[in-house]
Amino acid sequence: MNWPLKKKTNGDGTSNGHIIEMLGITKVYNTGKIKVEALKGIELVVDKGEFVAVVGPSGSGKSTLLNLIGCLDTPTGGSYMIGGEAVAGLDRDALADVRNRRVGFVFQNFNLLPQLTALENVELPMLFGGVGRRERRRRAVEHLERVRLGDRVEHRPTELSGGQMQRVAIARALAMEPDIVLADEPTGNLDTGSGSDVMSLLSELWGQGRTLVVVTHDQTLAKRAGRIVEIRDGLVVTDRRAVA
C-alpha cells in the first residue's frame, strides 16, 4: 500500500496560510424522489490559529458543513482546499488519509471504541497513520496527560465519566497533530461542570495556536470563540470576529 507521503504542512506550507478554503460549496442530498439542497454556496476561509464557532438553528446545514470540512463527505459543487490540498476527486482511502493527517474529530457523544482502553483509543489514529508501536504509546500517554487523564490510561470508556470520555476524545483528536480540530456539539451531552472543563480545554488548545472549528448551540461556548459564523438555510448569513 502506498499513498502520497506529502510533507506535513500544518498550514504553513500553503501559499496563503488558509487552513480551510471553501468557495461556492453546495451539497445536494438525493433521497430518491426529493432533492434536498443542504448547502447552497458556502464561502468560508479559516486561517491557522483561528477558533471558529459555527452556529445556527437545527436543519440549517451546520452538520453537513462540518462533514464536508472533515472530509467525511464530499461537496456536490464548489472547491474545497484543506491545508492547501484539494479534496475533489480523491478516492475513499485517500480521503481517509486526509482525515487522518489533517483533521481531529470531537463528537457530541464521544464515539470512543468501547472495547479499547483510553490509551488504545488515543493510539487508534496513530495506528492508521503508520506510527510505530513504541512511539504510539509514548505519544498517547503524553496526550492523555495533557488532558489531565494520566491516571486513567488503562480505563475503558464505561469506567469513565462523560467529561473524562470527552477529554479522551480530545486527546484522540490531537494524536496525529492535525491541522484542524473539528468539534460537533462537544458539550451537548455533558453537565455544566464537565462542559466548562471541556470548554476550558478547547480554549487552552486555541491558546497553544491550534485551529478549531466548533459547531454548537451553546452560547457560552460560542462566546469563547474568536469568530462566530452563523449558518441559515445553507448559507453563511453572518460572520463576525470578536473584538479582543
Place this chain on the structure above:
Amino acid sequence: MGRDLAVIATLFLKASSLQRKRAMLTVAAIAWGTVAIVMLLAFGEGLRHQLMKGQRGMGENIAVWWPGETSKVWEGLPEGRPVRPILDDIGYLRGRITAASGVIGELTSWSSSLSWGTTTITGRVTGANWEYGEMRHHFAQAGGRFFNANDEREKRRVIFLGDELAKDTFGEADPVGETMFVDRIPYLVIGVLEHKMQMGTYKGPDANGSVIPITTFSAQFGTQRLNNIVFKARTAEDMPLARQQFNEALAAKYRFDPTDEQVTGLWDTVEFGKVMAKIMIGLQAFLGIIGGLTLLVGGIGVANIMYAVVKEKTREIGVQMAVGAHRGWITGPFVLQGMTYTLLGGAFGLLIAVILIMLVRLVPVEGNQALEFLGKPTLSVEIAVATAALLGFIGIIAGYFPARRAASVDPAETLRYE
C-alpha cells in the same frame, strides 16, 4: 502490504469477543459440517479400498472365458457351431498367448457329494491346473498348501477346500491331513483357503468350493471339455494384446472369425476394474457434495453472525473511518474473524471425525460381509486437503460479504444519528 497486515492484526486482536454463545453455536455448526464431510468421504474411501481389495480377491489382471457358439459364417463354415476346447488346448494356447504370464483350464462339477466321517454335503468341485493357486489367489491357511506340478502330473487325489466349505464339512476339526470322499473316491485334504475378500465370482465364492488337479478330475469324471479358460496378462497394459492373441489362437484352432464376440466374449477384470474405479469416483463425488452442502450451511451460519456483528458495530466502523481507517483495514479483521470461526470449527470437526473413524475401525468386521465393505472408513491425504480447501473457501466467503457491508458504511451518515 506489511503495514496493512499489522493494522488488521492489531484491530482483530482488539476486537471484542462478541456474544460467546452465538460464536460457539457457529463454530459447532462448522464442526458438524466438517464431521459430516470427513466421515462421508472416509466411508467412501474405505468402501473403495475394500471393493478394490475384493476385486483383487479373485486374482489380478485375469480374464475368464466361457465356451460359446459361433454367430458368424467363416471360411465356408456355418454359424451356430459350438466351440468347446479340451484339456490339451491349454498347452497350445500357452505357446501362443505371449502377453500372458499364465493360462489355465477349469473343469467343473457343480454338485458332487463331499463327505467326511458322518457328514455329507453337496458341493462344487473344480479341476484346475496347478498354476490356478497363484493366479486365482488361492492361498492356503498355515499348515496347508495348494497342489503343485507333481500333484497334477501324477494325477494325485489331493483336494484344496474353500474355508466355508471346510467349516461345513469338518466343523471345528483341522481338515488338513484328513481323508475325505468326493463322490465316494477318497482324497487327501492338503490345504484350506485363507479367508479373503472376494467380490467378483463366475461360479460362486471360492470359499464355498473345492479344487483338485485337473488331471485327477479328468480321470475321475471322464471329461476333457473345459468349462472355463482363465489367463493372466503380464501387466494390466498387456491385457488387450493378450486377449487379441487368445482370440487369434482359438480362432485358428477352431476355425471361426476372431472378431466373433459370441465366442470371444469374456470377463476382462482389468476393464471391469476401470469401470469400478469410475463408479467409485462418482460415488466419492456424490458423498463429497452432500458433505460440502452440510458444511455450507455452517458457512451461512458464520456469515449470518458476521452480518450481525457488522450491524452492531456500525458506529464503531464509522468512528474508525473518521479517524482515517482504509477500507482494507475495516474489512480485514472481519474476514479474519470469519476465517477464525470456520477454521476453529473445522479443526474441532476434524478431531471428532478422526476419533469417530478410529472407534468405527475398532468394531470387528471379520465374517460380516456388509461390514467388511462398510466398516473400514479410511482417511487419506486427499480427503484432508479437500476438506481444508473447502473450509478455507467457505471461511473467506463467510467473512467477505459481511466485511463488504462494513466497508460500505458511510461515516458521515453513521456519526450523525444519536
